[in-house]
Amino acid sequence: MKHATDPTLDKLEELLVQIRQQPGLREKKRGVFYRQNMAWLHFHEDLAGLFADLRIDGDWQRFPVNNPAEYAILLKAI
DSSP: OEEOOHHHHHHTHHHHHHHHTSTTOEEEETTEEEETTEEEEEEEEETTEEEEEEEETTEEEEEEOSSHHHHHHHHHHO
């Protein structure tokens, strides 16, 4: 599974806009968010679809992000 490319992030722009509105996050590179100087959220792509890795309690949790319903689940976790 590789990190999401710019064309893939283009598909997630609606989600990225919502994430950018969350307080306390800094987007160091497009689609790579930091919280308190620690990597906190980034995106992956592979044949199974698009995924977000979110750091929760020090561990990475993977969330599918292929449609608005999955976006809502990720946003709730954020």
